[in-house]
Amino acid sequence: MGTSRMFRFFVILGSAFMILLIIIYWDDVSAPHQYLHTPVSPGPKVAHPPPKPRPHTSRTPSFLSDIDAFVNQFLEPGTGEPTDTAPADTSNQSEKAEERYIPRREWKIHLSPVAAELRERQEQRRRLLQEVCANESVAFPGKNRSFDEIPNKELDHLIVDDRHGIIYCYVPKVACSNWKRIMIVLSESLLTDGVPQRDPLAIPRELVHNSSMHFTFNKFWKRYAKLARHLMKVKLKKYTKFLFVRDPFVRLISAYRNKFEMPNEDFYRRFGQVMLRRYGNQPTPPASVDQAFSLGIHPSFSHFIQYLLDPQTETAMPFNEHWRQVYRLCHPCQIQYDFVGHLETAEEDAEHLLRLLRVDDVVEFPTSSRNLTSSSWESDWFSMVPAETRRELYKLYEPDFRLFGYDRPDSLLNE
Numbered sequence: 148m149g150t151s152r153m154f155r156f157f158v159i160l161g162s163a164f165m166i167l168l169i170i171i172y173w174d175d176v177s178a179p180h181q182y183l184h185t186p187v188s189p190g191p192k193v194a195h196p197p198p199k200p201r202p203h204t205s206r207t208p209s210f211l212s213d214i215d216a217f218v219n220q221f222l223e224p225g226t227g228e229p230t231d232t233a234p235a236d237t238s239n240q241s242e243k244a245e246e247r248y249i250p251r252r253e254w255k256i257h258l259s260p261v262a263a264e265l266r267e268r269q270e271q272r273r274r275l276l277q278e279v280c281a282n283e284s285v286a287f288p289g290k291n292r293s294f295d296e297i298p299n300k301e302l303d304h305l306i307v308d309d310r311h312g313i314i315y316c317y318v319p320k321v322a323c324s325n326w327k328r329i330m331i332v333l334s335e336s337l338l339t340d341g342v343p344q345r346d347p348l349a350i351p352r353e354l355v356h357n358s359s360m361h362f363t364f365n366k367f368w369k370r371y372a373k374l375a376r377h378l379m380k381v382k383l384k385k386y387t388k389f390l391f392v393r394d395p396f397v398r399l400i401s402a403y404r405n406k407f408e409m410p411n412e413d414f415y416r417r418f419g420q421v422m423l424r425r426y427g428n429q430p431t432p433p434a435s436v437d438q439a440f441s442l443g444i445h446p447s448f449s450h451f452i453q454y455l456l457d458p459q460t461e462t463a464m465p466f467n468e469h470w471r472q473v474y475r476l477c478h479p480c481q482i483q484y485d486f487v488g489h490l491e492t493a494e495e496d497a498e499h500l501l502r503l504l505r506v507d508d509v510v511e512f513p514t515s516s517r518n519l520t521s522s523s524w525e526s527d528w529f530s531m532v533p534a535e536t537r538r539e540l541y542k543l544y545e546p547d548f549r550l551f552g553y554d555r556p557d558s559l560l561n562e
């Protein structure tokens with residue numbers, strides 16, 4: 148009796164201690180995959196001594212990954228055991244290894260500092276976020292919550308890269324494919340012929356948006372919810388967090404053009420048919436997008452706006468991410484973003500950001516050759532939408548306008 152109770156006591160004490168250790172040392176094990184992908188040699192025990200334990204003082208993930216890669220060279224099967232090989236051979240081998248493993252020069256030496264104008268711009272954008280979040284006359288759902296009160300499923304837009312200590316909140320229709328590509332390159336999660344893919348544009352489109360390519364916050368273990376929250380908060384505190392935004396109305400136009408003006412079967416079935424039925428006088432809309440387009444039927448921009456304003460829409464399910472407000476995707480009042488990029492200044496911002504993240508040597512931001520939806524087209528697009536409806540739409544997206552410093556489009560609203 149006594150022994151079994153003692154045993155149970157020690158088991159519980161031991162588990163508590165383990166959990167404590169995990170919490171304390173999370174910093175150093177924050178990238179579990181780095182340890183997991185070290186291949187275990189299948190053959191007999193390797194003759195050379197096991198790698199030294201990682202020194203505690205090294206916090207830089209890139210340093211750890213360098214050690215990993217170095218150790219991997221010798222653990223890979225087929226290369227033979229380093230101790231058996233002649234010196235001349237070793238040099239050949241290390242030559243080969245060097246070819247395989249290109250050391251990561253994580254930061255470029257810059258002779259000129261980041262332009263004061265760019266730093267000032269970020270300073271202003273961050274300050275604005277703080278001001279609007281603190282301003283009690285600006286209210287929107289979820290604004291007063293604490294981070295702990297945000298449900299896990301609402302954290303699914305935060306992509307984490309433990310290797311470099313980066314968190315990216317992706318906003319669809321705001322250069323998100325390109326930034327997702329960069330996150331895939333940085334996290335080295337895509338291997339082509341065993342080598343991490345380093346060219347963002349070489350990543351196939353269907354992979355870029357496949358959520359299995361990205362480690363997002365909602366994928367943290369579900370069972371230890373409290374501990375997971377704690378770890379998320381540690382990462383949110385230590386990592387560099389960024390997002391990209393654009394003018395909210397222009398984002399809506401871009402979403403409409405991309406999903407409804409061009410044939411898209413998925414969006415037609417999920418949303419287009421609903422719009423046609425409710426606002427387009429089509430009790431039985433065509434069954435497929437091809438049929439609809441061949442008959443010249445598709446939801447108009449004005450149907451789309453009606454759909455957004457319809458209270459039925461949100462009760463059926465939350466807004467689709469392509470038109471969901473940024474404040475609901477990225478929680479800017481709970482997460483203190485270090486960098487806020489604007490699509491309108493995307494190239495300058497991207498260069499500044501990659502430099503800030505110290506990865507400008509590893510990746511370049513792919514320049515887009517496509518024509519962006521421009522804000523000068525706004526008045527054309529909204530010409531068919533009644534002024535009253537525009538004002539309601541503005542109310543729906545006002546928090547995004549305020550938080551990210553986009554002016555109220557007075558010319559559209561005061562008619």
Ligand SMILES: *[C@@H]1O[C@H](CO)[C@@H](O)[C@H](O)[C@H]1NC(C)=O
Pocket residue numbers: 236239
């Ligand atoms: C070592 O590499 C050189 C060329 O770099 C090659 O000519 C030579 O045959 C190699 N030696 C061995 C033992 O593989």
Ligand SMILES: *[C@@H]1O[C@H](CO)[C@@H](O)[C@H](O)[C@H]1NC(C)=O
Pocket residue numbers: 278282283284285
């Ligand atoms: C808060 O927002 C209101 C408008 O909604 C504005 O008039 C006021 O100046 C803001 N307060 C601060 C402190 O920025």
Ligand SMILES: *[C@@H]1O[C@H](CO)[C@@H](O)[C@H](O)[C@H]1NC(C)=O
Pocket residue numbers: 283286287288289290291
């Ligand atoms: C948020 O809190 C303030 C007071 O702290 C309150 O006036 C406001 O109504 C709250 N907003 C919401 C949406 O709960």
Ligand SMILES: *[C@@H]1O[C@H](CO)[C@@H](O)[C@H](O)[C@H]1NC(C)=O
Pocket residue numbers: 353357358359
């Ligand atoms: C995403 O990738 C996983 C594994 O790589 C694959 O099984 C799955 O089918 C992909 N999903 C889509 C929608 O392509």
Ligand SMILES: *[C@@H]1O[C@H](CO)[C@@H](O)[C@H](O)[C@H]1NC(C)=O
Pocket residue numbers: 517518
């Ligand atoms: C881009 O816009 C310009 C005019 O602004 C137009 O001439 C050109 O055809 C457009 N290109 C594409 C690919 O739409």
